[in-house]
Amino acid sequence: MHIKLLDVETINKIAAGEVVEGPASIVKELVENSIDAKSGMITVEIKEGGTEFIRITDNGCGIEREDIELAFTSHATSKIEDVLDLFSIMSLGFRGEALASIAAVSRVELITKTASGIVGTRAVYEGGRMISIEDIGAPSGTTIIVRDLFFNTPARRKFLKSKASEGGKVGSIVEELSFSHPEIAFRFISDGQNKLTTYGNDNVRENIYAVYGKEYASNLIEVCGGNEYVKISGFIGKPIINRGSRACMNYFVNHRYIKAEVIRTAIEAAYSGFVMQHRYPFTMLYLDVDPRIIDINIHPRKMELKFQTDIDVWQLIYDICLQALSNSNLIWRENTSRDENPKAVVEQKQVVPQPVVESKPVVESKPVVESKPVASIQTEVPKVSEAPEVSEAPEAPEAPVVPEASYVQSLSAPLDVRIESFETKRSSQYTRYVATKEDISDDEIKEQLSLFEKKDKNEINPDDIHIVGQVF
Ligand SMILES: Nc1ncnc2c1ncn2[C@@H]1O[C@H](COP(=O)(O)OP(=O)(O)OP(=O)(O)O)[C@@H](O)[C@H]1O
Ligand SMILES: [Mg+2]
Structure with a gap:
């Protein structure tokens, strides 16, 4: 021919x-x-x-x-x-x-x-x-x-x-x-x-409300940070609004909606101590990047992008997301009757970033799902029993998820708040506060926590506690 x-x-x-x-x-x-x-x-x-x-x-x-x-x-x-x-x-x-x-x-x-x-x-x-x-x-x-x-x-x-x-x-x-x-x-x-x-x-939170609804708009953590090449701003979702797919992981580079492995894996790694495996966060991240360090001319549809220095961008996104998650009050309340399940207020804090060697760490432990009865101060460290396998759930309904962790100790607060400390597989720590009484107000919880004797530097700082949780 x-x-x-x-x-x-x-x-x-x-x-x-x-x-x-x-x-x-x-x-x-x-x-x-x-x-x-x-x-x-x-x-x-x-x-x-x-x-x-x-x-x-x-x-x-x-x-x-x-x-x-x-x-x-x-x-x-x-x-x-x-x-x-x-x-x-x-x-x-x-x-x-x-x-x-x-x-x-x-x-x-x-x-x-x-x-x-x-x-x-x-x-x-x-x-x-x-x-x-x-x-x-x-x-x-x-x-x-x-x-x-x-x-x-x-x-x-x-x-x-x-x-x-x-x-x-x-x-x-x-x-x-x-x-x-x-x-x-x-x-x-x-x-x-x-x-x-x-x-x-220019009100991103309002747009999130318009598109994703109230639950998402009221469970956001604002993020901000960067270096001389990359500035990061926007919102990431509290772990409780995790999803069964990556459909809600939005990120933009120079106001261009793109898909980039380096960004996705960094976000997922930051959340790995906070959400179960196969659950994905909500994000609305804006990266303002020096155009000299990116190449957008990879595919005719301009949906993919390459960074010149992948690893730095990965670390930057990981650090900023993890820091935002660690410093914020990831509190939620459960609106269940006292008999079935005590009304709960949960906070995760004191997560210590660990050096990362892989681009996508995988946490293999099962989530802690059981709620311990109110206990006096315990000296031994009880082990949490393995929770049943949680299969990948459909998009809805979205239930609060306790991160994968092993239970370290349970301390009784003076009155109606139980404090539980957990250590995740990646050695991060978090603490959750469980109200054991119905109709306890946010102020009462703060007051009770403030009475709680500080045991070490990881102990609660009542000033950090802002109970903003969604009612479920
Ligand atoms: N809505 C618009 N308003 C003003 N100018 C426009 C508009 N749409 C297209 N143009 C002009 O037409 C040109 C051709 O548009 P076209 O989308 O084909 O190419 P492009 O935007 O330059 O590149 P690409 O193919 O990457 O989109 C643009 O460069 C711009 O000058
Ligand atoms: Mg065009």
Whole structure:
């Protein structure tokens, strides 16, 4: 068989496969363009899971009429000029491929106007070819409508999942994008129904409330720290809101939602003394990274990222998460009747970070689940019996989980609070306070703990106790 050069249309269709997997990847690319265009408000609308209709509207800088043709040409971009720019890049796009790829496999309508333009422009593309271009009255910003995805590549259309499944993926990507830029107001509408609204007031906790609900929003630990290359901020969830999958581990690098092994394993390692095996935390971490130490040009979808100095980033994330977990009050209350189970207030503290030799430590012990009866001060160290195997639970319901640990001692407080000390497999220590009486107020608990004689430096500092626990 002779070797032939492929025609441009075929080349573009093949290249489109790298960028356009389905409606969610189109939404990601178009919203990222809107973000790069400095929009303050972005609306995403889809019909039938996005397979028939996607509309992204922004109020960003718009595209000049004479640039439209280039915008839809492969390898044409306004975001970099040469390869060196990749090492100082702060924009989400840089490949100059997304619009060309999307237009190659769908029918695209673009309406755009710059702030200084007198009129807007409407351009229509079908299968990568421009069909029409004309003046149109329009507000400043850009609207892109994508219809009939894969109309000219039926083989690829067959790979689309059900409309509900594709629509779900779009919803998730919009949520991630909205968290990546909390200063932008997002709206997501699916088949005429409003699914998500964020207000763009830079309030991450409020957005967590809107997307994940009250239980998550009220069980967050704020984190902050870093070094000269990496600044970390955001929230991590208290261990009680752990999940059976990694779906809630969100982290962003330079406001880009990505997947990075080094970040994931560092977070999981920090939580390993706090949650059971196969349970995963909630995180909403923001890494502001010097672009010189990262390479985002690994995959056409720009979802993966490489750090130049993996190990330092790993250690930094691990230390910051572990410190946040160790210093905060991981208290919760159980709203059960006294007969079945005493109302409980639980705190974990005094976790001592251990040197880490592996990138993903695995804790093998079983969780402590039993609650000891109130006891007087014990001198011997009773061993906690092995708890039954806990199989991987479905996403809900989320139950409070006591970290894997062995029981060290139980001390009776003067009145209605029992104090139990635990040592985890990784030699971390934590203490839990169990209220043994119903209707005990937070102030009473603090008062009683303050009466408790301090035994050693790991003992309770009543000033540290803030009972903020969720009522279960
Ligand atoms: N919503 C928008 N508002 C303003 N300009 C836009 C918008 N969408 C696209 N553009 C312009 O069109 C160009 C091409 O967009 P396209 O997404 O194809 O490439 P890119 O964003 O530069 O790189 P990448 O392929 O990595 O996304 C952009 O560089 C930008 O100048
Ligand atoms: Mg782009």
